[in-house]
Amino acid sequence: MLRKFLGVAMISAAILVSACNTVEGAGEDVQSVGETVSDAAD
Template sequence: MFKRTIAVAFVSLSLLAVTACNTVEGAGKDVSSAGRAVSDAADDSK
């Protein structure tokens, strides 16, 4: 039973880690996109 508990905990933590990586990657893309928009707006106002 103890091995099963550890296995379930390991799988759960692995899934959380993968989900967190995808979330951070998506947030990074959003921030990058916003930065490009600000940069383009600054270039247009010159």
């Protein structure tokens, strides 16, 4: 039972960490596009 719980906990932690990195990367992409549009407007 404990072994199964630890396995699920480790998989959940890995998914959460990768999701955070994905969201952070998407945020950087959106910021980059915004800066490019802002520079083009100037």
